[in-house]
Amino acid sequence: MLLSDIQAKLLIVDDLPENLLALEALIKREDRTVYKALSADEALSLLLQHEFAIAILDVQMPGMNGFELAELMRGTEKTKNIPIVFVSAAGREMNYAFKGYESGAVDFLHKPLDIHAVKSKVNVFVDLYRQSKALKQQLEALEQSRREQETLLAQLQVTQGELEHAIRMRDDFMSIVSHEVRTPLNGLILETQLRKMHLARDNAAAFTLDKMQAMVDRDERQIQSLIRLIEDMLDVSRIRTGKLSIRPVEFDLSRAIGNLLESFAPQISAAHSSVNFTAEQPVIGHWDEFRIEQVVSNLLTNALRYGANKPIEVSVYAEGDCAVITVRDQGIGISEENQQRVFQQFERVSASHVTAGLGLGLFISEQIIAAHSGTISVQSALGEGALFKVCLPLVQTSATYDDDRGRMGSNDTD
Incomplete structure (x- = not known):
């Protein structure tokens, strides 16, 4: 963002309308907004509503004077850092400048005002305000970026943990599958080798009806174990893809x-x-x-x-x-x-x-x-x-199943 893009608000306070208009004409520009107040009370109301780059206060005003207004501003959190410039028509012998600096002012101008001096001082404080504002925005952006990076890092750590867990699960699963599938397969292989040995030796006694029935029963148990393992793995795949068949x-x-x-x-x-x-x-x-x-x-x-x-x-x-x-x-x-x-x-x-x-x-x-x-x-x-x-x-709800297909989901296949 360019510094000129930061809109600056200026406050001028004077009990004479003509003085306000004259001062406004000196300092007003397109990239600035000038607020005018005819009294200290009106100025306080504006100070609580807006953030000002500079406040130019007339010293001599009826009611609360400029010095008193400045002391109130310095005692309020929202306004204590606003640069204050005093303006006075009193002679230099009144020593107002010293009192103004004691009240927290950054400068003191005497009337009649020097046009170039007023413009120059206002420009300086506006530029300082914009630089401060830009720096604050940059710091906020950096802080936001830091928080986002921390959040991203935390998410990456969670993702890394999930990936590590998934890898461990995969490795464990493959180990379990290899063991569980090997068990019934080993049984079938041993049974097959035993029968081949009996056949090679022409051992007909090994194939009586009772022994054949026992062989078939053992084969059937091993095959059922394999089918059960395969069906479990298929069901997990169906669950993950939302295609688990449900037919009520x-x-x-x-x-x-x-x-x-x-x-x-x-x-x-x-x-x-x-x-x-x-x-x-x-x-x-x-x-x-x-x-x-x-x-x-x-x-x-x-x-x-x-x-x-x-x-x-x-x-x-x-x-x-x-x-x-x-x-x-x-x-x-x-x-x-x-x-x-x-x-x-x-x-x-x-x-x-x-x-x-x-x-x-x-x-x-x-x-x-x-x-x-x-x-x-x-x-x-x-x-x-x-x-x-x-x-x-006990009571089937309309949300439980797809009545037309009798299964969960719209793309259900076995």
């Missing part, structure tokens, strides 16, 4: 969970555990049956994994406007700190417990329940087991 239909939640538990019998038996199921009456609603079964499967798998082979309790009931599913185990429990993390991606229920899976089950479950406008929560303490509670709205 009316069904009985109690019957669906009961059927699911029956299909879980082999896993429950393998975990040397048992499940007590409570559902006293039908609970009918509109939800995606496959996705709700997926959620309960994740909760039940965790309960079997961390339940210390103790009985697991599953219940379904209606509570107000919600359908409630609870899964309670009596296992190792979850610390309060970990309860805040278990619904995040790639998190395990217990870092000290050897676990299988990608750490995606609870994250996916929470997203599925959120897509139904429901909630999922956990209550637990270390060594006291865990209670997972799912609440689903």
Whole structure:
């Protein structure tokens, strides 16, 4: 900004209108605004409203004189730094100049005024005001720039932390995936090599119906493990792109969970555990049956994994406007700190417990329940087991689903 672009305001105070007009004519320019006051009281009102580059005060005025006005200005925070120039028609023998300087004036002019001296002094103080104003604006701009740089630096630090966290998550995820995928693959490879060895030796006894059935069962478990891992990764991708498929239909939640538990019998038996199921009456609603079964499967798998082979309790009931599913185990429990993390991606229920899976089950479950406008929560303490509670709205709202497509979002694809 050019200094000439800074508008300067000048105040002249005199009880005679003709003196004001004469002085205004001397100092007025396009880049200046001159304010005139006929008394000290009128001048004070203007001083409180505007910021002046200079104040030219007549000494002898009725009521409050120029010296008294100057003392008031010096005692007020808003006006104490305004340069004051006194003007007086009294002779030099009155010693007004000395008193004016004592009052805080920067100059003293005697009447009749020297035109060139007045213009020169006003120009000097206006230039000083503009330089001071420009410097203040530059300092403010520098301070604003400093604050913006601090904010940007803080944002960069946050972004750097997020990137570092994302890299750690990626590395952890790749490590988990490589381990989890290798486990069922190793089983399949070993089974294949064993069969090739028996075939090479013409060992027909290794392929009896009972042994073949056991082989098929083992293969099926390994293949299902691989499918589960792949589906979890696909679901995370769908969640991130807003394409998680939700197809609500009316069904009985109690019957669906009961059927699911029956299909879980082999896993429950393998975990040397048992499940007590409570559902006293039908609970009918509109939800995606496959996705709700997926959620309960994740909760039940965790309960079997961390339940210390103790009985697991599953219940379904209606509570107000919600359908409630609870899964309670009596296992190792979850610390309060970990309860805040278990619904995040790639998190395990217990870092000290050897676990299988990608750490995606609870994250996916929470997203599925959120897509139904429901909630999922956990209550637990270390060594006291865990209670997972799912609440689903019994009444379908228009905001929950896209009714025409029966799925979340406008670009939903599997």
